[in-house]
Amino acid sequence: MKNKWLAAPYTVWMVIFIILPLILVGFFAFTDKEGYFTLDNIMKVGQYSNVFLRSIWLGLLATVICLVLAYPLAYIISKASFKQQTVLTMLVMMPMWMNFLLRTYAWMSLLEDNGIINNFLVSIGLPRIHMINTSGAVVLGMVYNYIPYMILPLYSVLTKINGSVIEAAQDLGANNVKVFMKVIIPMSMPGIISGITMVFVPAVSTFIISKMLGGGGNLLIGDLIDMQFLGSAYNPNLGSAISLVLMVIILICMGIMNQFDDDEEGSGGVMI
Amino acid sequence: MKIASKIYSALIFIFLYAPILVLVVFSFNDTETGSRTIWSGFTLKWYKMLFEDRLLLEALTNTLIIAVITAVISTALGTMAAIGINAMNKRTKKVMLTVTNLPMVNPEIVTGVSLMLLFVFFVQVFGGKSLGMVSLIAAHITFCLPYVILNVLPKLRQMNPNLYEAAQDLGCTPFKAFYKVVLPEILPGITTGFIMSLTLSIDDFVISYFTSGTTQTLPIYIYSMTRKRVSPEINALSTLLFAVILVLLIIVNVRNSKDKKEGKAN
Numbered sequence: 001m002k003n004k005w006l007a008a009p010y011t012v013w014m015v016i017f018i019i020l021p022l023i024l025v026g027f028f029a030f031t032d033k034e035g036y037f038t039l040d041n042i043m044k045v046g047q048y049s050n051v052f053l054r055s056i057w058l059g060l061l062a063t064v065i066c067l068v069l070a071y072p073l074a075y076i077i078s079k080a081s082f083k084q085q086t087v088l089t090m091l092v093m094m095p096m097w098m099n100f101l102l103r104t105y106a107w108m109s110l111l112e113d114n115g116i117i118n119n120f121l122v123s124i125g126l127p128r129i130h131m132i133n134t135s136g137a138v139v140l141g142m143v144y145n146y147i148p149y150m151i152l153p154l155y156s157v158l159t160k161i162n163g164s165v166i167e168a169a170q171d172l173g174a175n176n177v178k179v180f181m182k183v184i185i186p187m188s189m190p191g192i193i194s195g196i197t198m199v200f201v202p203a204v205s206t207f208i209i210s211k212m213l214g215g216g217g218n219l220l221i222g223d224l225i226d227m228q229f230l231g232s233a234y235n236p237n238l239g240s241a242i243s244l245v246l247m248v249i250i251l252i253c254m255g256i257m258n259q260f261d262d263d264e265e266g267s268g269g270v271m272i
Numbered sequence: 273m274k275i276a277s278k279i280y281s282a283l284i285f286i287f288l289y290a291p292i293l294v295l296v297v298f299s300f301n302d303t304e305t306g307s308r309t310i311w312s313g314f315t316l317k318w319y320k321m322l323f324e325d326r327l328l329l330e331a332l333t334n335t336l337i338i339a340v341i342t343a344v345i346s347t348a349l350g351t352m353a354a355i356g357i358n359a360m361n362k363r364t365k366k367v368m369l370t371v372t373n374l375p376m377v378n379p380e381i382v383t384g385v386s387l388m389l390l391f392v393f394f395v396q397v398f399g400g401k402s403l404g405m406v407s408l409i410a411a412h413i414t415f416c417l418p419y420v421i422l423n424v425l426p427k428l429r430q431m432n433p434n435l436y437e438a439a440q441d442l443g444c445t446p447f448k449a450f451y452k453v454v455l456p457e458i459l460p461g462i463t464t465g466f467i468m469s470l471t472l473s474i475d476d477f478v479i480s481y482f483t484s485g486t487t488q489t490l491p492i493y494i495y496s497m498t499r500k501r502v503s504p505e506i507n508a509l510s511t512l513l514f515a516v517i518l519v520l521l522i523i524v525n526v527r528n529s530k531d532k533k534e535g536k537a538n
Contacts, residue, residue: 007356007368010349010417017414018374021386024393073284076277088281090521095288097517099475099491102510105498106291109298109309116294116309144291205379208477212498222381229385229482236389243382250379 028240041241048224055220058135059204062142066150066199074154096148104141104212111137133215141209149198157191193257201250221246292514299507318508331493335474342412343469350420351462358428372418384482387411391483403485411483412473420465427461
């Protein structure tokens with residue numbers, strides 16, 4: 001059992017399929033089409049700063065909404081009986097098992113100008129609301145797709161909070177609000193952190209949700225990258241530069257988040 | 273308070289399930305124009321069309337082949353890797369785990385794009401066919417491996433390391449000791465890793481999208497269907513997939529609760 005050479009095939013795999021591809025991204029980002037060193041690509045990323053700002057803003061918005069909506073639900077589930085907990089977590093997970101393209105597609109038929117919601121509004125005598133192809137629809141898509149990733153880690157830390165800690169706080173004179181602010185929130189911090197990362201990273205880098213629900217007017221970083229590699233604006237060098245900047249942004253965000261997380265084994269949360 | 277929390281949970285679950293319900297209901301919609309929002313009678317014709325769709329069946333076959341090969345290889349490679357990593361000293365272990373985490377931490381699109389660059393690079397250097405099944409499988413193994421390793425590693429840590437040596441002292445060969453002592457201990461982790469690899473591979477769109485070339489997998493086919501946005505066939509497909517998942521989950525759950533009951537009885 002002390003045979004560390006068993007990891008050798010994996011190490012080779014890791015070098016070829018994880019490290020080498022990232023080196024290639026770096027190489028493409030700093031070279032031109034002929035393979036000569038250049039900083040042009042990185043400079044060009046600056047032109048898209050509005051797209052970056054929009055992605056980060058919408059991603060943050062979706063993350064905050066997820067946190068606000070998910071926390072009470074996670075708390076309710078953690079307080080339910082054991083049997084109910086199993087059923088409720090199952091109900092939270094089940095939509096995740098459906099392909100997210102299909103789930104996003106479902107929102108298209110709900111939000112369209114002639115969609116189900118608008119048909120309903122008209123039938124009860126209200127005016128139509130334009131919803132699809134707005135940034136609101138994109139945020140809604142993000143919240144819908146990623147909210148389980150917020151609920152589950154929150155639930156898993158909340159169930160672990162020892163009830164006697166809360167009682168102790170109450171015995172020492174804390175009222176409900178104080179117990180919540182001073183005991184429950186700090187103790188659920190690891191779950192909050194992993195929930196935020198698990199929602200923010202996919203939300204900020206999505207390209208499907210913006211394509212399907214955002215129309216052409218709500219370009220995100222993911223769409224930019226997609227366009228450079230498989231789209232009309234074929235330019236892998238610029239695409240790599242954008243990917244590199246995206247990676248750096250996410251690393252910075254994670255670094256900031258980890259400042260709040262003093263848990264050593266902070267891998268956090270549940271994995272399905 | 274009790275009622276308030278019931279109402280709140282109900283609202284969230286309505287939000288989670290309303291779109292799925294809409295998909296299911298409109299898969300039975302008898303419409304000439306292919307409208308996905310106006311109800312005009314019950315039909316099963318979209319299901320019939322689905323089963324006659326040769327491209328779809330081909331995509332489904334590809335998806336299943338890729339998923340099985342991916343799950344087998346990544347489980348074997350990942351389990352070996354976990355045993356190896358577990359035997360390493362603290363510093364090497366940390367380096368290995370940091371790199372292992374990269375595909376999980378990195379945005380999917382970056383992993384997809386970087387693998388695409390790698391495969392295009394391979395084709396340029398070594399020649400050979402362009403992207404397809406092989407590159408898809410390699411990409412899927414890459415993003416499944418971390419999940420296998422991170423599921424097996426905790427089981428290895430929990431295990432008493434003396435057991436393996438004890439088995440050898442009692443005359444087992446190293447292989448037999450592994451097979452009889454270590455494997456049963458870490459099997460739950462291996463099984464979880466295998467199942468997660470299967471589902472992740474079947475469900476993956478973003479990474480496949482960049483590494484598939486012209487090969488179709490089910491999610492890629494679904495994507496091309498949503499771009500055309502005409503046929504309720506896609507609703508029928510969603511309904512079928514959801515039904516399959518539902519049945520699988522119920523079977524797994526019933527089995528789990530049975531195991532628990534038997535466990536208590538023992």
